[in-house]
Amino acid sequence: MRCHTCAAPANVEIRRSRIAFCARCYPTWFRSRVQERIDHDRMFRREDRVLVAVSGGKDSLALWHALTRLGYRADGVYIRLGIGGYSRRSQEKCERFAEQHGLTLHQVDLEENEGFVVPDLRDARSGKPCAACGTVKRYHFNRVAADLGYEVVATGHNLDDEAATLFGNLVHWNVDYLGRQGPVLESTHPGLVRKVKPLYRLGERETAAYAIIERIDYILEECPMARGAKSLAYKAMLNSLEEQQPGTKYGFLVGFLKQGRAALPGAGADRAAGLRSCVRCGQPTTAEVCAYCRLAERGRRKRARSGSAAPDRLSRSGRAGPGPGAGRDAPHPGPDGGGGPRPAVVEPPARPSPSG
Numbered sequence: 001m002r003c004h005t006c007a008a009p010a011n012v013e014i015r016r017s018r019i020a021f022c023a024r025c026y027p028t029w030f031r032s033r034v035q036e037r038i039d040h041d042r043m044f045r046r047e048d049r050v051l052v053a054v055s056g057g058k059d060s061l062a063l064w065h066a067l068t069r070l071g072y073r074a075d076g077v078y079i080r081l082g083i084g085g086y087s088r089r090s091q092e093k094c095e096r097f098a099e100q101h102g103l104t105l106h107q108v109d110l111e112e113n114e115g116f117v118v119p120d121l122r123d124a125r126s127g128k129p130c131a132a133c134g135t136v137k138r139y140h141f142n143r144v145a146a147d148l149g150y151e152v153v154a155t156g157h158n159l160d161d162e163a164a165t166l167f168g169n170l171v172h173w174n175v176d177y178l179g180r181q182g183p184v185l186e187s188t189h190p191g192l193v194r195k196v197k198p199l200y201r202l203g204e205r206e207t208a209a210y211a212i213i214e215r216i217d218y219i220l221e222e223c224p225m226a227r228g229a230k231s232l233a234y235k236a237m238l239n240s241l242e243e244q245q246p247g248t249k250y251g252f253l254v255g256f257l258k259q260g261r262a263a264l265p266g267a268g269a270d271r272a273a274g275l276r277s278c279v280r281c282g283q284p285t286t287a288e289v290c291a292y293c294r295l296a297e298r299g300r301r302k303r304a305r306s307g308s309a310a311p312d313r314l315s316r317s318g319r320a321g322p323g324p325g326a327g328r329d330a331p332h333p334g335p336d337g338g339g340g341p342r343p344a345v346v347e348p349p350a351r352p353s354p355s356g
């Protein structure tokens with residue numbers, strides 16, 4: 001195949017669109033897709049300050065890279081989840097990326113500032129903390145953004161993630177979550193910052209190709225706690241359909257967003273009705289004590305009972321190799337992102353001079 005832009009031999013094929021690009025032209029095409037989604041879905045404006053949630057993986061670092069190349073004012077936030085060596089290695093990737101590109105990275109340290117780590121939140125039945133971890137992350141993304149005055153939080157969710165989440169919500173007929181699944185979650189409360197997913201129409205292979213061509217150093221291993229997660233099974237199933245019929249994932253997700261979602265309650269917005277302030281942390285919630293504060297309490301109790309050695313035992317079990325991400329069994333976020341004591345924003349070290 002030949003490059004769609006310059007007719008040189010192609011390196012990256014976009015099967016669902018039957019086009020391909022050489023390594024020189026591909027990043028420009030990728031960024032143009034990101035820009036097109038930002039504009040078309042009115043995600044944010046040129047003057048907005050964007051907070052990119054970075055995990056150290058290919059998607060979120062590719063997003064941060066693309067946004068800065070497109071000229072947006074984008075800072076990063078990394079949540080130290082305390083999942084042993086896996087967390088330390090992802091933190092390093094984020095810090096190194098920020099340093100190399102002269103960008104600001106905020107960090108929240110769960111262990112130091114909140115008194116628990118994600119492995120303390122294992123569900124009694126499934127043995128997995130993934131759903132709770134999702135709540136914790138969303139809570140802190142929102143909180144850091146609200147406290148530091150960012151207009152919008154951007155995450156690296158890609159087409160594969162979104163199609164798998166949609167499938168999971170359909171399998172379980174989570175009508176409420178289905179209504180709120182989308183690339184833009186509008187703010188419905190001054191304490192809730194708008195959330196966007198600029199990569200939602202780009203596949204995992206496409207973001208990986210961007211990261212490799214742009215020489216982004218990302219973490220290949222997956223979260224060791226996500227093994228056997230249902231979301232991984234959904235992804236595998238969608239991939240096998242995609243293999244036979246390129247474009248299946250795209251059609252499934254985009255078709256739903258265009259045609260299915262409007263019929264569902266609360267389409268595209270964080271819940272507005274009945275929101276009040278959590279009595280512990282003050283964040284918007286529908287309950288007296290928000291979901292995060294309840295989880296944090298549970299985590300601290302667990303930690304007190306078992307001592308603090310658990311996370312490190314995980315450091316040797318990190319699975320290597322690329323593939324779908326982790327922690328996606330959690331349904332789509334509700335307003336209960338969580339609560340807890342004031343956020344633990346570890347400010348970045350002295351900012352190096354910008355280099356691109």
Ligand code: AMP
Binds near residue numbers: 060
């Ligand atoms: P996941 O929930 O692991 O599928 O990740 C989805 C998105 O959440 C990523 O693309 C990142 O934007 C963000 N994210 C995941 N983990 C972290 C983390 N530890 N700190 C900051 N952002 C994260």
Ligand code: FES
Binds near residue numbers: 225
């Ligand atoms: Fe949250 Fe793995 S459980 S990243």
Ligand code: ZN
Binds near residue numbers: 280282289293338340
């Ligand atoms: Zn709270």
